[in-house]
Amino acid sequence: MTAAVEWFTGERMGTRWTVKFARPADASPTPALPALRAAVERELDLVIAQMSVWDADSDLSRFNRAPAGHWQTLPEPLFEVLDCALDLAARSAGAYDPTVAPLVRLWGFGAGQPRDERPQRPPPRAEAIAEARARMGWQRLQLDRERRALRQPGGIELDLSSIAKGHAVDRVVACLAALGIRDALVDIGGELRASGQRPDGQPWRIAIEPPDLTFDAELPPRVLALREQAVATSGDSWHVFECDGRRYGHTLDPRSGWPLAHRLAAVTVLHASCMRADALATWLAVLGADAGLALAERLGIAALFVERDERGGSERFSSAMAPLLDAA
Incomplete structure (x- = not known):
């Protein structure tokens, strides 16, 4: 008899997440559903605690508030995400830039302000856009890979919304694999990753x-x-x-x-x-x-x-x- 696909879902990171999975065909012991859910939620909470622009106490938010010259030691997951983001920023010549937070906030899409959902509204003034862009610049960031530390040059604000959710998906897949669940489909707000296969071999x-x-x-x-x-x-x-x-x-x-x-x-x-x-x-x-x-x-x-x-x-x-x- 083919094993059934099990699933559970929840809300974190401002969106809905879903995990679909199949238990090992050889009946290897795996955690019950509540334990699996708790493990997934711990992974998502870790990403929020380190990378959220909405959580004032996150590692990212603390860096954004830090004074010029401050070196902040990064936890390994945040370092991994930021290292990837800076690599893509360099390769894209700034078309991708993790220091875009002032611009995102100016346009009404950022953290620390009520989201403006009006269907009709005027765009920001050109002077305000120029001022926001003057506070950006991935090139200004100094990352010490040996110490896993990042220097705040003064006024830089990071926004990792374009990469942190994908990282969270990867973490959940790895967490499930460590618990013996290697056939899974993880979806966090439309970013997905598949591992293994369905119980029918497809x-x-x-x-x-x-x-x-x-x-x-x-x-x-x-x-x-x-x-x-x-x-x-x-x-x-x-x-x-x-x-x-x-x-x-x-x-x-x-x-x-x-x-x-x-x-x-x-x-x-x-x-x-x-x-x-x-x-x-x-x-x-x-x-x-x-x-x-x-x-x-x-x-x-x-x-x-x-x-x-x-x-x-x-x-x-x-x-x-x-x-x-x-x-x-």
Whole structure:
């Protein structure tokens, strides 16, 4: 008899998370459901305690408040995430920048303020955008890898929202594996990672829902068969507002200080690491479909781009993504 897929869900990090899993076929002992849930929640609470911009007592928030010249020793998970973020910032020439917090807050999407959900509101003044950008700059950060410490140059504020959720997914997968659960699908707010397979021997399958498009355009959901892979999506279907007929989304271009102005509605990335898939999706979203697709081809990234156009919407995907779509 084929084992059943078990699951449990909850809320953390401002979103809903779900774990689906199958117990070992050889009946190896594994924790009961309440113990598994408690272990997952401990992992998520650890990420919040270290990387949350909403928790004033998190390691990240304390660094953001630190005076110029202060060296802060980082716990290993936060160091790992920040090291990855700074690597991508350097490789992207600032298209991806973890010091974007002042800009995110200015546009009404940040922590420490009531989120402005008005569907219509004016954008910030150009002078305010320039002032926020002057307080940014990943190049100003000094990371001592030997001591695992980060220097606050003065006024820098980190925001790891574009990578921390993916890291949390990776941590939960590793936690489950350590408890004997190696066949699992973990979803935290739409960032997912699959390990092992379903009880029937089939891969874990997920549906990528198309983003909101213009007119009455409809694109069918894409189904992906995940084999030891993670998937993350960046788009403008959430936390948006309009002014004078223009749509402003929460994904910002650190190089200009403005929300994305191109036609890209969403980009989905597959990678072995959900942390990297999460950050890469943001980087590619900032670049847009043309430059993003060129980069994905150059680096061998599996990526699916959805654009708004005169017909409503269309898809483009990298060579590495094509066989994965076909296989599903």
